[in-house]
Amino acid sequence: MGAVCCRPTPIDFDGDVNLFHFVLLRCVGKGAFGKVRVVQHKQTRDLYALKYINKAKCVKMKAVPNVIQERRLLEEVDHPFIVNLRYAFQDDENCFFVLDLMLGGDLRFHLERLGSLQEETVRFYVAQLSSALAFLHDNNIMHRDLKPDNILLDEKGNAHLTDFNIAVHFGERRLTGVAGSMAYMAPEYVDLLTLSTPPPDRALRILAKRGYTYYIDWWSLGVCAYELIFGRRPFRGRTNSDLTYSISKDPLKWPEDAEKKCSRTGMQVLKGLLERDPARRFGCKPNGDGYQELRRHPWFKTIDWDTLESKEQIPPFIPDAKKANFDASHELEELLLEDNPLKAKARKANQDNLSAEMKQMEEQFTSYDFKKMQRRSYYPHNQHIVSTATGTSSGMASSRPETPADGLIVNNGVSIAGHSIDARDSSDVYRGEKITSEKDYS
Structure with a gap:
Protein backbone atom coordinates (compact mmCIF):
# COMPACT_ATOMS: atom_id res chain seq x y z
CA MET A 1 0.00 0.00 0.00
CA LEU A 103 12.42 47.84 9.65
CA GLY A 104 14.55 50.91 10.40
CA GLY A 105 15.73 49.81 13.84
CA ASP A 106 15.57 51.66 17.17
CA LEU A 107 17.34 54.90 17.97
CA ARG A 108 19.59 53.24 20.54
CA PHE A 109 21.02 51.09 17.73
CA HIS A 110 21.64 54.11 15.50
CA LEU A 111 22.98 56.24 18.36
CA GLU A 112 25.54 53.60 19.31
CA ARG A 113 26.56 53.23 15.66
CA LEU A 114 26.77 56.94 14.81
CA GLY A 115 27.66 58.49 18.19
CA SER A 116 25.16 61.33 17.73
CA LEU A 117 22.57 62.52 15.23
CA GLN A 118 22.21 65.74 13.26
CA GLU A 119 20.07 68.45 14.85
CA GLU A 120 17.77 68.48 11.81
CA THR A 121 17.11 64.76 12.25
CA VAL A 122 16.43 65.06 15.99
CA ARG A 123 14.08 68.00 15.42
CA PHE A 124 12.06 65.85 13.01
CA TYR A 125 11.87 63.01 15.56
CA VAL A 126 10.87 65.37 18.38
CA ALA A 127 8.05 66.76 16.22
CA GLN A 128 6.75 63.27 15.45
CA LEU A 129 7.08 62.01 19.02
CA SER A 130 5.44 65.12 20.47
CA SER A 131 2.47 64.39 18.20
CA ALA A 132 2.33 60.84 19.60
CA LEU A 133 2.61 62.06 23.20
CA ALA A 134 -0.13 64.64 22.71
CA PHE A 135 -2.39 61.88 21.37
CA LEU A 136 -1.65 59.61 24.33
CA HIS A 137 -2.18 62.37 26.87
CA ASP A 138 -5.47 63.37 25.22
CA ASN A 139 -6.52 59.77 25.85
CA ASN A 140 -5.36 59.85 29.50
CA ILE A 141 -2.37 57.58 28.90
CA MET A 142 1.19 58.25 30.00
CA HIS A 143 4.01 56.17 28.56
CA ARG A 144 6.50 56.42 31.46
CA ASP A 145 9.42 54.84 29.59
CA LEU A 146 10.31 57.07 26.65
CA LYS A 147 13.96 56.49 25.68
CA PRO A 148 15.94 55.81 22.47
CA ASP A 149 15.43 52.05 22.87
CA ASN A 150 11.67 52.55 22.64
CA ILE A 151 11.71 54.73 19.53
CA LEU A 152 11.61 52.70 16.32
CA LEU A 153 12.11 53.87 12.74
CA ASP A 154 10.17 52.58 9.78
CA GLU A 155 11.98 51.86 6.52
CA LYS A 156 11.48 55.50 5.41
CA GLY A 157 12.90 56.98 8.61
CA ASN A 158 9.77 58.03 10.54
CA ALA A 159 9.93 57.70 14.34
CA HIS A 160 7.42 55.61 16.31
CA LEU A 161 6.92 55.13 20.04
CA THR A 162 6.76 51.52 21.25
CA ASP A 163 6.84 49.37 24.41
CA PHE A 164 3.78 50.12 26.55
CA ASN A 165 4.93 47.64 29.20
CA ILE A 166 4.58 50.13 32.04
CA ALA A 167 2.25 52.70 30.47
CA VAL A 168 -0.75 53.61 32.63
CA HIS A 169 -3.94 55.62 32.57
CA PHE A 170 -4.02 58.82 34.57
CA GLY A 171 -6.78 61.01 35.92
CA GLU A 172 -7.00 64.12 38.05
CA ARG A 173 -5.28 62.47 41.01
CA ARG A 174 -1.50 62.25 40.81
CA LEU A 175 0.19 58.86 40.63
CA THR A 176 2.88 57.56 42.99
CA GLY A 177 3.84 54.15 41.60
CA VAL A 178 7.37 54.27 40.20
CA ALA A 179 8.38 52.23 37.15
CA GLY A 180 10.70 53.14 34.32
CA SER A 181 14.30 53.86 33.37
CA MET A 182 15.89 56.17 35.90
CA ALA A 183 18.18 58.05 33.51
CA TYR A 184 15.07 59.34 31.71
CA MET A 185 12.90 59.99 34.78
CA ALA A 186 11.67 63.49 35.56
CA PRO A 187 12.72 65.06 38.89
CA GLU A 188 9.22 64.78 40.41
CA TYR A 189 9.30 61.10 39.44
CA VAL A 190 12.79 60.37 40.77
CA ASP A 191 12.05 62.18 44.03
CA LEU A 192 9.62 59.41 44.95
CA LEU A 193 12.60 57.05 45.16
CA THR A 194 14.24 59.08 47.91
CA LEU A 195 11.46 58.66 50.46
CA SER A 196 12.81 55.52 52.12
CA THR A 197 14.44 57.44 54.98
CA PRO A 198 11.40 59.17 56.55
CA PRO A 199 9.07 57.14 58.77
CA PRO A 200 6.41 55.36 56.68
CA ASP A 201 3.54 57.61 57.80
CA ARG A 202 5.46 60.74 56.84
CA ALA A 203 6.52 59.15 53.56
CA LEU A 204 2.92 58.40 52.69
CA ARG A 205 1.89 62.01 53.33
CA ILE A 206 4.71 63.28 51.12
CA LEU A 207 3.77 60.81 48.40
CA ALA A 208 0.13 61.86 48.42
CA LYS A 209 1.13 65.52 48.16
CA ARG A 210 3.76 65.10 45.46
CA GLY A 211 3.09 62.39 42.94
CA TYR A 212 3.31 62.96 39.19
CA THR A 213 1.25 63.00 36.04
CA TYR A 214 1.81 62.96 32.26
CA TYR A 215 4.31 65.83 32.55
CA ILE A 216 7.03 63.23 33.06
CA ASP A 217 6.81 62.12 29.41
CA TRP A 218 7.81 65.57 28.17
CA TRP A 219 10.89 65.53 30.40
CA SER A 220 11.86 62.11 29.01
CA LEU A 221 11.49 63.48 25.48
CA GLY A 222 13.92 66.26 26.43
CA VAL A 223 16.47 63.77 27.77
CA CYS A 224 16.18 61.73 24.57
CA ALA A 225 16.60 64.78 22.32
CA TYR A 226 19.64 65.98 24.29
CA GLU A 227 21.23 62.52 24.14
CA LEU A 228 20.59 62.11 20.42
CA ILE A 229 22.14 65.48 19.56
CA PHE A 230 25.13 65.42 21.91
CA GLY A 231 25.73 61.68 22.30
CA ARG A 232 25.41 61.82 26.09
CA ARG A 233 22.64 62.35 28.61
CA PRO A 234 22.28 65.69 30.42
CA PHE A 235 22.27 64.19 33.92
CA ARG A 236 24.58 61.38 35.00
CA GLY A 237 25.97 59.71 38.11
CA ARG A 238 28.42 57.00 39.06
CA THR A 239 25.94 55.47 41.50
CA ASN A 240 22.20 55.33 41.78
CA SER A 241 22.12 58.05 44.43
CA ASP A 242 24.45 60.25 42.36
CA LEU A 243 22.18 59.93 39.36
CA THR A 244 19.12 60.74 41.47
CA TYR A 245 20.84 63.83 42.85
CA SER A 246 21.97 64.95 39.39
CA ILE A 247 18.45 64.72 37.97
CA SER A 248 16.98 66.57 40.95
CA LYS A 249 19.62 69.23 41.59
CA ASP A 250 22.36 69.62 38.97
CA PRO A 251 22.08 72.59 36.60
CA LEU A 252 21.61 71.80 32.93
CA LYS A 253 25.02 71.99 31.27
CA TRP A 254 26.01 71.99 27.62
CA PRO A 255 29.00 70.22 26.05
CA GLU A 256 31.92 72.43 24.97
CA ASP A 257 31.05 71.92 21.31
CA ALA A 258 27.32 72.41 21.87
CA GLU A 259 26.97 75.39 19.51
CA LYS A 260 28.51 73.34 16.69
CA LYS A 261 25.87 70.64 17.10
CA CYS A 262 22.77 72.57 18.11
CA SER A 263 21.29 75.97 17.33
CA ARG A 264 20.25 78.42 20.03
CA THR A 265 16.57 77.76 19.32
CA GLY A 266 17.25 74.04 19.66
CA MET A 267 18.86 74.61 23.04
CA GLN A 268 15.82 76.65 24.06
CA VAL A 269 13.56 73.68 23.35
CA LEU A 270 15.85 71.28 25.20
CA LYS A 271 15.97 73.65 28.16
CA GLY A 272 12.18 74.02 28.08
CA LEU A 273 11.61 70.27 28.07
CA LEU A 274 14.19 69.81 30.84
CA GLU A 275 12.54 72.38 33.10
CA ARG A 276 12.28 70.98 36.63
CA ASP A 277 9.13 72.92 37.39
CA PRO A 278 6.35 70.99 35.58
CA ALA A 279 4.21 74.12 35.43
CA ARG A 280 6.85 75.77 33.23
CA ARG A 281 7.97 72.70 31.29
CA PHE A 282 7.31 72.64 27.54
CA GLY A 283 4.33 70.49 26.61
CA CYS A 284 2.75 70.60 30.07
CA LYS A 285 0.08 73.27 29.79
CA PRO A 286 -3.33 71.62 30.19
CA ASN A 287 -5.91 70.91 27.49
CA GLY A 288 -3.28 70.43 24.79
CA ASP A 289 -2.06 74.03 25.01
CA GLY A 290 1.44 72.85 25.91
CA TYR A 291 1.71 70.84 22.70
CA GLN A 292 0.47 73.79 20.64
CA GLU A 293 3.00 76.07 22.35
CA LEU A 294 5.76 73.64 21.45
CA ARG A 295 4.62 73.52 17.81
CA ARG A 296 4.83 77.31 17.57
CA HIS A 297 8.43 77.46 18.77
CA PRO A 298 10.88 78.89 16.17
CA TRP A 299 12.93 75.67 16.27
CA PHE A 300 10.11 73.92 14.42
CA LYS A 301 9.67 76.51 11.65
CA THR A 302 10.91 73.96 9.07
CA ILE A 303 8.29 71.40 10.16
CA ASP A 304 5.08 71.32 8.14
CA TRP A 305 2.72 70.28 10.92
CA ASP A 306 -0.24 70.02 8.53
CA THR A 307 1.35 67.11 6.64
CA LEU A 308 3.46 65.63 9.44
CA GLU A 309 1.03 62.90 10.50
CA SER A 310 0.30 61.87 6.90
CA LYS A 311 4.04 61.13 6.55
CA GLU A 312 4.26 63.14 3.35
CA GLN A 313 7.52 64.77 4.45
CA ILE A 314 10.82 63.11 3.63
CA PRO A 315 12.69 62.28 6.87
CA PRO A 316 16.24 63.72 7.13
CA PHE A 317 17.69 60.28 7.93
CA ILE A 318 16.72 57.16 5.99
CA PRO A 319 17.97 53.82 7.39
CA ASP A 320 20.07 51.67 5.08
CA ALA A 321 17.67 49.04 3.75
CA LYS A 322 20.57 46.85 2.63
CA LYS A 323 21.73 46.31 6.22
CA ALA A 324 20.05 44.75 9.26
CA ASN A 325 19.12 47.61 11.55
CA PHE A 370 -7.95 45.18 13.79
CA LYS A 371 -9.78 44.30 10.58
CA LYS A 372 -12.78 42.85 12.39
CA MET A 373 -13.03 44.82 15.64
CA GLN A 374 -13.35 48.46 16.54
CA ARG A 375 -10.82 49.75 19.02
CA ARG A 376 -12.28 50.43 22.45
CA SER A 377 -11.17 52.00 25.69
CA TYR A 378 -11.00 50.07 28.94
CA TYR A 379 -10.40 53.28 30.91
CA PRO A 380 -10.97 53.70 33.78
CA HIS A 381 -11.83 50.06 34.48
CA ASN A 382 -8.30 48.69 34.06
CA GLN A 383 -6.29 51.35 35.86
CA HIS A 384 -5.12 48.77 38.36
CA ILE A 385 -5.19 45.19 37.16
CA VAL A 386 -4.36 43.05 40.17
CA SER A 387 -3.13 39.49 40.12
CA THR A 388 -5.83 37.10 41.28
CA ALA A 389 -3.22 34.99 43.04
CA THR A 390 -0.78 37.41 44.65
CA GLY A 391 -2.72 40.66 44.98
CA THR A 392 0.18 42.61 43.48
CA SER A 393 1.18 43.93 40.10
CA SER A 394 4.69 44.00 38.74
CA GLY A 395 6.85 45.84 36.26
CA MET A 396 7.74 44.20 32.99
CA ALA A 397 10.94 44.34 31.01
CA SER A 398 11.28 45.68 27.52
CA SER A 399 10.87 43.47 24.48
CA ARG A 400 14.37 44.33 23.28
CA PRO A 401 17.80 43.71 24.85
CA GLU A 402 18.70 46.06 27.66
CA THR A 403 21.46 48.60 27.29
CA PRO A 404 23.43 50.32 30.06
CA ALA A 405 21.35 52.72 32.13
CA ASP A 406 18.15 51.55 30.48
CA GLY A 407 17.01 48.72 32.70
CA LEU A 408 13.70 48.84 34.47
CA ILE A 409 13.35 50.22 37.96
CA VAL A 410 10.19 49.50 39.87
CA ASN A 411 9.47 49.72 43.57
CA ASN A 412 7.29 47.54 45.72
CA GLY A 413 5.46 47.53 49.04
CA VAL A 414 2.49 49.10 50.70
CA SER A 415 4.99 51.49 52.19
CA ILE A 416 7.52 53.40 50.10
CA ALA A 417 10.00 52.64 52.84
CA GLY A 418 9.93 49.05 51.67
CA HIS A 419 11.74 49.61 48.38
CA SER A 420 15.27 48.43 47.77
CA ILE A 421 17.81 49.43 45.12
CA ASP A 422 21.12 47.69 44.61
CA ALA A 423 24.27 49.70 44.00
CA ARG A 424 25.62 48.69 40.64
CA ASP A 425 27.92 49.99 37.92
CA SER A 426 27.87 53.71 37.03
CA SER A 427 24.43 54.96 35.94
CA ASP A 428 22.73 51.61 35.51
CA VAL A 429 19.11 51.44 36.56
CA TYR A 430 18.01 48.70 38.85
CA ARG A 431 15.31 46.07 38.79
CA GLY A 432 12.79 45.48 41.56
CA GLU A 433 9.03 45.19 41.90
CA LYS A 434 6.34 47.74 41.17
CA ILE A 435 4.24 49.54 43.75
CA THR A 436 1.00 47.65 44.18
CA SER A 437 -1.39 50.52 43.55
CA GLU A 438 -1.49 54.28 43.88
CA LYS A 439 -4.61 53.95 45.99
CA ASP A 440 -2.40 52.56 48.78
CA TYR A 441 -1.03 56.08 49.21
CA SER A 442 -4.15 58.20 49.20
Missing part, protein backbone atom coordinates in the same frame (compact mmCIF):
# COMPACT_ATOMS: atom_id res chain seq x y z
CA GLY A 2 1.17 3.45 -0.75
CA ALA A 3 1.79 5.94 2.03
CA VAL A 4 -1.03 8.31 2.89
CA CYS A 5 -0.17 11.89 1.92
CA CYS A 6 -0.06 14.28 4.85
CA ARG A 7 -1.98 17.34 3.77
CA PRO A 8 -1.70 20.56 5.75
CA THR A 9 -4.68 21.44 7.91
CA PRO A 10 -6.82 24.15 6.25
CA ILE A 11 -6.57 27.56 7.90
CA ASP A 12 -9.78 29.27 8.92
CA PHE A 13 -9.11 32.95 8.29
CA ASP A 14 -12.72 33.78 9.17
CA GLY A 15 -12.25 32.39 12.68
CA ASP A 16 -10.28 33.83 15.59
CA VAL A 17 -6.74 34.86 14.75
CA ASN A 18 -3.99 32.44 15.80
CA LEU A 19 -0.40 31.59 15.01
CA PHE A 20 -1.41 29.34 12.10
CA HIS A 21 -2.36 32.56 10.24
CA PHE A 22 1.29 33.65 10.05
CA VAL A 23 4.56 32.57 8.47
CA LEU A 24 7.37 32.86 11.03
CA LEU A 25 10.41 34.69 9.67
CA ARG A 26 13.58 35.98 11.30
CA CYS A 27 14.07 36.81 14.97
CA VAL A 28 14.91 40.49 15.58
CA GLY A 29 14.76 40.96 19.35
CA LYS A 30 14.73 39.33 22.76
CA GLY A 31 13.13 40.26 26.07
CA ALA A 32 12.68 38.86 29.56
CA PHE A 33 9.71 36.68 28.63
CA GLY A 34 10.09 35.93 24.93
CA LYS A 35 11.23 37.29 21.61
CA VAL A 36 10.28 39.54 18.74
CA ARG A 37 10.32 38.24 15.19
CA VAL A 38 9.12 39.22 11.75
CA VAL A 39 5.98 37.40 10.54
CA GLN A 40 3.89 37.46 7.38
CA HIS A 41 0.13 37.04 7.31
CA LYS A 42 -0.58 34.07 5.06
CA GLN A 43 -3.73 35.56 3.55
CA THR A 44 -2.86 39.26 3.12
CA ARG A 45 0.95 38.80 2.76
CA ASP A 46 1.41 41.80 5.05
CA LEU A 47 4.51 41.85 7.26
CA TYR A 48 4.32 42.48 10.99
CA ALA A 49 6.40 42.22 14.16
CA LEU A 50 5.35 39.39 16.46
CA LYS A 51 6.11 39.93 20.13
CA TYR A 52 5.48 36.78 22.13
CA ILE A 53 5.59 36.37 25.89
CA ASN A 54 6.09 33.05 27.63
CA LYS A 55 3.27 32.59 30.13
CA ALA A 56 5.25 30.51 32.62
CA LYS A 57 8.06 33.08 32.79
CA CYS A 58 5.50 35.83 33.05
CA VAL A 59 3.87 34.15 36.05
CA LYS A 60 7.24 33.46 37.67
CA MET A 61 8.19 37.14 37.44
CA LYS A 62 4.73 38.26 38.66
CA ALA A 63 4.14 40.28 35.51
CA VAL A 64 0.71 38.97 34.54
CA PRO A 65 -1.12 42.25 35.31
CA ASN A 66 1.33 44.23 33.18
CA VAL A 67 0.93 41.96 30.18
CA ILE A 68 -2.85 42.33 30.38
CA GLN A 69 -2.54 46.08 30.94
CA GLU A 70 -0.30 46.46 27.90
CA ARG A 71 -2.70 44.41 25.79
CA ARG A 72 -5.63 46.64 26.78
CA LEU A 73 -3.79 49.94 26.38
CA LEU A 74 -2.57 48.99 22.91
CA GLU A 75 -6.14 48.40 21.81
CA GLU A 76 -6.94 52.01 22.70
CA VAL A 77 -4.20 53.62 20.61
CA ASP A 78 -3.92 54.04 16.86
CA HIS A 79 -1.60 56.81 15.73
CA PRO A 80 0.86 57.39 12.85
CA PHE A 81 3.83 57.65 15.22
CA ILE A 82 3.00 54.75 17.55
CA VAL A 83 3.77 51.08 16.92
CA ASN A 84 0.15 50.03 16.81
CA LEU A 85 -1.41 46.71 17.76
CA ARG A 86 -2.92 44.78 14.84
CA TYR A 87 -3.68 41.38 16.36
CA ALA A 88 -3.58 39.80 19.81
CA PHE A 89 -4.10 36.16 20.75
CA GLN A 90 -2.65 33.36 22.86
CA ASP A 91 -1.94 29.65 22.86
CA ASP A 92 -1.14 27.31 25.73
CA GLU A 93 2.43 28.62 26.12
CA ASN A 94 2.53 32.23 24.94
CA CYS A 95 0.66 35.50 24.65
CA PHE A 96 1.12 37.18 21.27
CA PHE A 97 1.16 40.83 20.16
CA VAL A 98 1.22 41.39 16.39
CA LEU A 99 2.41 44.95 15.82
CA ASP A 100 3.37 47.34 13.04
CA LEU A 101 6.74 46.26 11.61
CA MET A 102 9.53 48.82 11.91
CA PHE A 326 19.10 45.38 14.63
CA ASP A 327 21.36 42.98 16.50
CA ALA A 328 21.75 39.99 14.18
CA SER A 329 22.81 37.73 17.09
CA HIS A 330 19.15 37.12 17.95
CA GLU A 331 18.66 35.17 14.75
CA LEU A 332 21.80 33.11 15.39
CA GLU A 333 20.70 32.37 18.95
CA GLU A 334 17.29 31.25 17.69
CA LEU A 335 18.92 28.83 15.23
CA LEU A 336 21.59 27.37 17.51
CA LEU A 337 20.46 27.69 21.13
CA GLU A 338 16.68 27.64 21.26
CA ASP A 339 15.52 24.35 22.81
CA ASN A 340 11.84 25.08 22.30
CA PRO A 341 11.49 26.97 19.01
CA LEU A 342 8.25 28.77 18.37
CA LYS A 343 5.73 26.98 16.19
CA ALA A 344 1.97 26.98 15.75
CA LYS A 345 0.22 24.43 17.96
CA ALA A 346 -3.42 23.50 18.41
CA ARG A 347 -4.79 24.43 21.83
CA LYS A 348 -5.51 21.79 24.43
CA ALA A 349 -9.17 21.20 25.10
CA ASN A 350 -8.87 20.72 28.87
CA GLN A 351 -8.14 24.02 30.68
CA ASP A 352 -9.55 23.05 34.09
CA ASN A 353 -6.27 22.68 35.99
CA LEU A 354 -4.83 26.13 35.35
CA SER A 355 -3.23 28.17 38.13
CA ALA A 356 -4.93 31.41 39.13
CA GLU A 357 -2.44 33.49 37.12
CA MET A 358 -2.76 31.28 34.03
CA LYS A 359 -6.53 31.50 34.30
CA GLN A 360 -6.30 35.27 34.56
CA MET A 361 -4.32 35.46 31.32
CA GLU A 362 -6.71 33.00 29.68
CA GLU A 363 -9.69 35.17 30.53
CA GLN A 364 -8.28 38.69 30.25
CA PHE A 365 -5.72 38.52 27.43
CA THR A 366 -8.48 38.52 24.83
CA SER A 367 -8.13 38.13 21.06
CA TYR A 368 -8.03 41.21 18.86
CA ASP A 369 -8.18 41.61 15.07
